[in-house]
Amino acid sequence: MATTRLRKFYPLPAAAAVVLLSLAGCADPDSAAAEGAGSTATAGNGVVYNTSPDQDRIRSQKDAGLAAEVPADIAEDGKLTVASTGGSVPLSFHATDDKTVIGTEIDLAQLVADKLGLELDLQVTSWENWPLKTESGDYEAVFSNVGINDERLKKFDFASYRAAYMGFEAKKDTDITAKGAADIAGKKIAVGSGTNQEKILLAWNEELEKDGKEPASLQYYSSEADTILALSSGRIDLNLAPYPSTVYRENTRDDLKVVGKVNAGWPTETLVAATTERGNGLGPVISEAVDALIADGSYAQVLERWGLEEEAVPESEFFSEDSK
Template sequence: MPPRRHFRITAALLGLVSALSLTACGDPADGTGSAPGSGAATAGSGDGVQINLGPDQKRVSTSEVASIAALVPAEIRAKGTLDVVNSAGSVPPLTFYATDDRTVIGVEPDIASLVADVLGLKLRYHPVDWANIFVGLDSGKYDLGLSNITVTEERKEKYDFATYRLDNIAFEAKKGSDWRVKGPRDVAGKAIGVASGTNQEKVLVDWSASNVAKGLKPTDIKIYQNTSDYYLALGSGRLDAYFGPNPVAAYHAASTGRTEIVGTFSGAGDALQGKIAATTKKDNGLIKPVHEALNTVIENGTYAKVLKRWGLGDEAVPSSELNPPGLPNTASLARGGGRAPP
């Protein structure tokens, strides 16, 4: 196994082992745990609760709904697969590698699997670099993006969205800091890490520009693409904080005990609750059946089982929304969107 991949897997698994008491996991009967004798690697919390870390996930499943499957565009029905793209990475509980260092597991793959079930399609999962998610959707190489993607007004010009989770973002700092982030002034002059092309970067750029206009110091925005790199920088003091998706930050802080959350915000800003959404190329006909599939699994309870499995019940939505209001456009940065860093 390549050294970097081995490090990422080890870090992810250690985080899972430590955080099991905070992440609710179900039993094998409903697909939210490992089945006895399955041979899957598991980690236990000491009270009998286990989470499956192996490639055989025994995922929560649901039945095909013929009326919704009939809405799938003909070319996708003909190939019989739903090609779902996600940013490659090792960031529990969103998306990370199983013990075989190949199989991508987490809440995003589980939700993709439920959608494929309802649509009567075989799921094919494609982990890629973040930028290639949108390149692949644009070209038609991939059918659907599920990668902690925030709805933005700019993205709605090119893509259609069906929401499935709330989008909250957080500042994670070394534990014991008396520093708290309540707004732009609190990051003036601070070194903050962020993943490129995310709405976290967009927020920081806007905040820094606002601070400079008021005579305050700019924020030193540092770009990272690998989980291990930004956590090493945070631990060594080269960063004051890392600004990323709240589920990832909260999970890491709870599992390691070395960091803490010092500020949380909606991914869409103060005036709007951000939403995470399944993403398709605009007007290609797929978003309607995906939207109906999401509402089906929300209604039948399998969606709740998936979120419970990964400890994300507090980010549940009561129903999927089609192209809701998103993160507003700004002149300062032509990119945006929440996602888990690879």
């Protein structure tokens, strides 16, 4: 069964507080669609990524007991309305037809809908829009690499389904490593505005300034494609992005590598979770559904399909401010 527990997510230093209040997230908000024109990309670790609109998704079976637990107002239309941003390979991104949104987040949302006996109604949204539309009830759940933090817990409930990490990536011929604040001093680093990545870097820059060291210069680009071009051409030293995306590029390109990894909840830990309106009763049911998917093996199949076994969790946890 899913557990109901609340971890303490400690606030970041003052320099990052304003970003926290913006409900910043794990995902890059406006990154590009799938890289390359082909419908498959074979990774260095042997994973074959299918980027075509024909996904032949892994599916699961309805659990009548869980279906009966879905709040009546949500179950009424027979659909689970899920929002995702379509902004980061291999999590949630546009297929080669530039229309169909695919990725591990979509596959997991499909599995949850199956388990609850509902049709998946996928809605593509911007990173900025999902909070308001989830609060208003337009979206019943968000599957888009959303990390849990204290500020979000004031407005949403969460059912965890993946570990949450960020990866530093650099050109393959560099000797840079990035594990903490000291490693980024004076470096030019690309980061998405209003993301957990930015919060981490702002906090590390504050540490550097207190120690009398040169802070990193944060660089902002309008798309993931522009960011990667800047990195590969040597105009910036590092990019900090969702770890699955950095691993994907390391394994499908010959010019980039991962040079560091940090939990998205630094200085503590957090998880990626399905996000629902606070107190509407859906979050606990999704958490139980994820546990059922872990038990029947379909959860592991999806993560293996997208090369994300490293981010698997042994169970789902339900997080709610109301459970304090």
